[in-house]
Amino acid sequence: MLPSLASPPTIAVCGAATSGIVRASTSTWSGAGASARELVSSLEGRGELRGGLSFADASVPELEAAIDGLLGDFARKVGALARVVETAERAFLQDESEVSGSFGVAEGVLQLVDLRLVGEGALLRASGRFDLARWRVDGLVELIEVDGPEGALLEVGLAGRIGDPDIKLRGRALSASGGAP
Numbered sequence: 133m134l135p136s137l138a139s140p141p142t143i144a145v146c147g148a149a150t151s152g153i154v155r156a157s158t159s160t161w162s163g164a165g166a167s168a169r170e171l172v173s174s175l176e177g178r179g180e181l182r183g184g185l186s187f188a189d190a191s192v193p194e195l196e197a198a199i200d201g202l203l204g205d206f207a208r209k210v211g212a213l214a215r216v217v218e219t220a221e222r223a224f225l226q227d228e229s230e231v232s233g234s235f236g237v238a239e240g241v242l243q244l245v246d247l248r249l250v251g252e253g254a255l256l257r258a259s260g261r262f263d264l265a266r267w268r269v270d271g272l273v274e275l276i277e278v279d280g281p282e283g284a285l286l287e288v289g290l291a292g293r294i295g296d297p298d299i300k301l302r303g304r305a306l307s308a309s310g311g312a313p
Contacts (some may be wrong), residue, residue: 134188161237173240181235184228185249196225216286216305219277223251240265253278254285262294269294274302 140237159179165171223229233247242262249256255278260271270291281304289300 159184169265174239175237175264178236179234181231181233181247183231185231216275219254219275219285220256223254224249224256226252237264244271261288267294268292269297278302 148234159177161175161177162192163171165174183186187217189249214249229251232248232249234245235247236245242264244260244262249266255276256273257276258271258273260269262269262271271289273288273290274286275286278282284303286301286303286305289298291300
């Protein structure tokens with residue numbers, strides 16, 4: 133059995149591009165097993181995330197490289213994705229962004245519920261399931277303009293192995309350019 137923590141765990145995020153503190157409040161965990169796989173498969177718990185992250189030290193080339201790494205040649209071919217980059221730069225490269233969300237773990241499957249990163253004029257929202265024993269993911273990340281037209285500017289669907297998921301792209305940015313190839 134994993135011990136309950138008297139104070140919420142704190143995740144300090146520091147690096148070349150990010151800094152901040154995210155607290156896992158009301159976090160409780162339990163699990164047991166004779167092996168790491170058995171332990172992970174038995175994990176149970178829940179919690180909430182609250183805090184802030186700053187990407188103010190991230191450079192535009194770092195952001196573009198991250199998007200390019202995710203989307204590959206597709207990002208270079210679709211000019212409409214420039215709006216995605218501009219929205220992300222404006223929203224998340226200025227001031228600290230608020231992080232919130234909740235999660236639950238049952239039988240080793242982490243369920244991330246409505247993780248939000250709120251920036252200036254935009255919202256990055258994520259939800260999904262992470263099967264920790266089988267190392268699988270099924271999730272969705274959306275970039276939404278707060279004052280923009282209805283619907284996500286970009287949706288990134290992830291499914292498959294955590295290290296190498298299938299990626300599906302949708303959203304207004306792609307519709308404006310004729311859709312994904």
